[in-house]
Amino acid sequence: MTKPLILLHEEALRATHPVFNAAPEGTRSIFIWDDSYFRKLDYSLKRLVFIYESLCELPVDILQGDIVSVIKEIAPTQLYVPASNKPPFISMMDNLKSIANLHIIQDEDFVTIPTTTELKRFFKYWSVAEKTAFRKNGDRDA
Amino acid sequence: MRQLQKKFDDRNHLIAHVKSLAPWAEGASSHIEGGRQKAESKLSTIDPIGYCETRNFGDGKITKLSPYIYHGILSLNEVRNYALTKCGDPAEITKFIQELGWRDFWQRALFAHPNWAWNDIEDYKTGFTADDYADQLPHDLVEGKTGVACIDTFIKELMHTGYIHNHARMYLASYVIHFRRIKWQVGARWFLKHLLDGDLASNNLSWQWVASTFSNKPYIFNLENVHKYFETLVDTSPNSNKALSATYEELQARLFPNLRVAP
Numbered sequence: 001m002t003k004p005l006i007l008l009h010e011e012a013l014r015a016t017h018p019v020f021n022a023a024p025e026g027t028r029s030i031f032i033w034d035d036s037y038f039r040k041l042d043y044s045l046k047r048l049v050f051i052y053e054s055l056c057e058l059p060v061d062i063l064q065g066d067i068v069s070v071i072k073e074i075a076p077t078q079l080y081v082p083a084s085n086k087p088p089f090i091s092m093m094d095n096l097k098s099i100a101n102l103h104i105i106q107d108e109d110f111v112t113i114p115t116t117t118e119l120k121r122f123f124k125y126w127s128v129a130e131k132t133a134f135r136k137n138g139d140r141d142a
Numbered sequence: 143m144r145q146l147q148k149k150f151d152d153r154n155h156l157i158a159h160v161k162s163l164a165p166w167a168e169g170a171s172s173h174i175e176g177g178r179q180k181a182e183s184k185l186s187t188i189d190p191i192g193y194c195e196t197r198n199f200g201d202g203k204i205t206k207l208s209p210y211i212y213h214g215i216l217s218l219n220e221v222r223n224y225a226l227t228k229c230g231d232p233a234e235i236t237k238f239i240q241e242l243g244w245r246d247f248w249q250r251a252l253f254a255h256p257n258w259a260w261n262d263i264e265d266y267k268t269g270f271t272a273d274d275y276a277d278q279l280p281h282d283l284v285e286g287k288t289g290v291a292c293i294d295t296f297i298k299e300l301m302h303t304g305y306i307h308n309h310a311r312m313y314l315a316s317y318v319i320h321f322r323r324i325k326w327q328v329g330a331r332w333f334l335k336h337l338l339d340g341d342l343a344s345n346n347l348s349w350q351w352v353a354s355t356f357s358n359k360p361y362i363f364n365l366e367n368v369h370k371y372f373e374t375l376v377d378t379s380p381n382s383n384k385a386l387s388a389t390y391e392e393l394q395a396r397l398f399p400n401l402r403v404a405p
Contacts, residue, residue: 011341012214014178033146038164042335045161046172046304050338052160054176054213056148064163065143073143082214085252086342087259110218110246119251126243133239134232136223 005030005076005100006060007067009089012082012107013054019105023080029060030074032067040088068095076100082107111138172304174209174338181210190225190235197237200307200372208339209305211245218242245344252343258356259346260327267354268320269400275325279332283318291382292368293317295375304338309371315352316361320397321385326353362393 006019006029020029038048055062063070071079079100081093096102111129118124132139146163150156157171188205196202210216222242229235252258262272282288286297296310306314311333318329330349334340350356365386369378380387388396395402 010213013176014215014217016217017214033163035164039166042331043164043167044169044304044336045157045164045167046169046174046336047338047340048164048167049157049160049171050174050176050209050304051213052176053153053156054178054215056150056156057177057179062146062148063143064146070143085249085256087256090256107214108217108219110222110242117250119247119254122244122247125247125250126240129243129246130240133222133243134226134236136226137219138222 003076004028004078004080005071005074006080007032007071007096008058008060009082009084010051011084011086013051013058015058017082017105018108019080019082022103022105023078027080029058030070031055031058031060031062032070033062033064034067035064037067037088037092067092068099071096071099078103080105109138109140112140169301169336172302172338174206174303174305176209176213176215178215181207181215184210185216185221185224188225188228190228190238194235194237197241198309198371200309200375204307206305212339212341212344218246245341248341248343248347251347258350259342262353262355263350264355266360267358268360269398270323272325275319275323277325277328279318279324279328280322283322284332288317290317290385291377291379292365292372292386293383295377300333300336304336306337311348312352312361313363313368315349316363319349319353320360320362326350326355360398362390362397364388364390364393 004023004027006023006027008029008031012019077100079096080103083104083106093102093104110133112132113128117128147159150159153175161167184205184207188207189203192203193205197204207216207221211218211221222239225235225238226232232239266272283297286294286301288294293314296306296314300306315326315329318324319326326349330346333345334342337345347356352361354360365378365380365383368376368386372378
């Protein structure tokens with residue numbers, strides 16, 4: 001029997017994020033208020049308040065605790081997590097891989113570009129990106 | 143594990159609750175409120191055409207959507223889609239779409255190169271090496287008491303609200319790195335602590351762009367530039383901003399003496 005879980009983080013605080021579609025209908029979603037994680041990021045109070053009040057509008061349970069410990073306690077078989085490029089997040093995901101089958105879900109794309117696009121300077125990127133940047137849904141529907 | 147409450151009588155109670163969860167967190171809350179409702183309300187008032195014409199000015203028609211975009215409360219896609227409904231021809235909002243593109247670019251760049259977050263991507267192009275830059279943020283900067291009036295105003299706004307205009311961010315970053323010769327990483331960490339939209343990719347790679355470790359030359363500014371864009375908002379008198387009151391040639395010579403061409 002599968003036991004899925006959605007683990008939200010601070011960069012994916014909307015109910016229409018693709019992670020909600022990726023997980024089976026009715027999957028529980030949680031946000032773990034991890035004090036040591038926030039301390040490492042050294043956020044000021046205004047940042048924490050902004051996150052908390054955004055969470056209050058979402059269909060998500062806010063659980064206080066250490067991220068890995070809480071996931072171990074819930075023990076999901078399938079874990080759905082929005083993607084992030086933050087190094088602390090990436091190392092956290094490495095820790096969670098051994099606990100559950102991990103699904104990292106990207107947010108919807110802004111533009112449609114080849115994965116080989118040059119990212120060393122903005123205007124190299126833009127010369128490719130502008131072909132779809134002005135189209136609804138970045139031309140994904142085309 | 144404890145399930146935390148989500149219902150509060152008012153915002154003050156919510157703020158007190160967060161304070162109790164993180165008594166170590168510095169400062170006070172911002173007047174800028176989180177949540178999808180606030181985000182949608184702000185999105186409904188954007189003026190993408192006006193943005194293109196006035197975005198560089200402190201009192202220009204900027205959207206202030208970035209805290210909501212960073213937290214994924216709004217996606218770049220839906221902001222773009224909405225903006226397209228506010229113009230007759232997408233060409234009218236080129237700069238608006240391009241600014242969204244900058245954020246997409248930073249995100250993709252860091253996904254592809256996670257080591258770019260805190261390491262110099264290239265050498266400084268200032269005539270100095272990384273070792274020539276300080277590792278600490280001096281107290282006068284943290285407290286907004288540098289003696290440069292416009293810089294102090296921007297710092298206090300950052301501390302108080304967690305948001306400052308993008309142009310002011312560039313001034314502050316340039317002041318920290320080039321006028322005070324402090325490592326960009328120190329300034330980037332300071333911004334991430336306070337900016338409600340503080341995003342590792344956009345923030346750090348922008349700091350690297352100003353530093354010249356992710357661009358072809360250092361970004362500098364002078365008082366005339368601040369006066370042009372922020373005259374109505376900050377004190378731009380030369381007497382209150384002596385460090386900035388110079389031509390670009392003078393600043394270039396003063397800030398980057400090693401780059402001077404021998405006669």
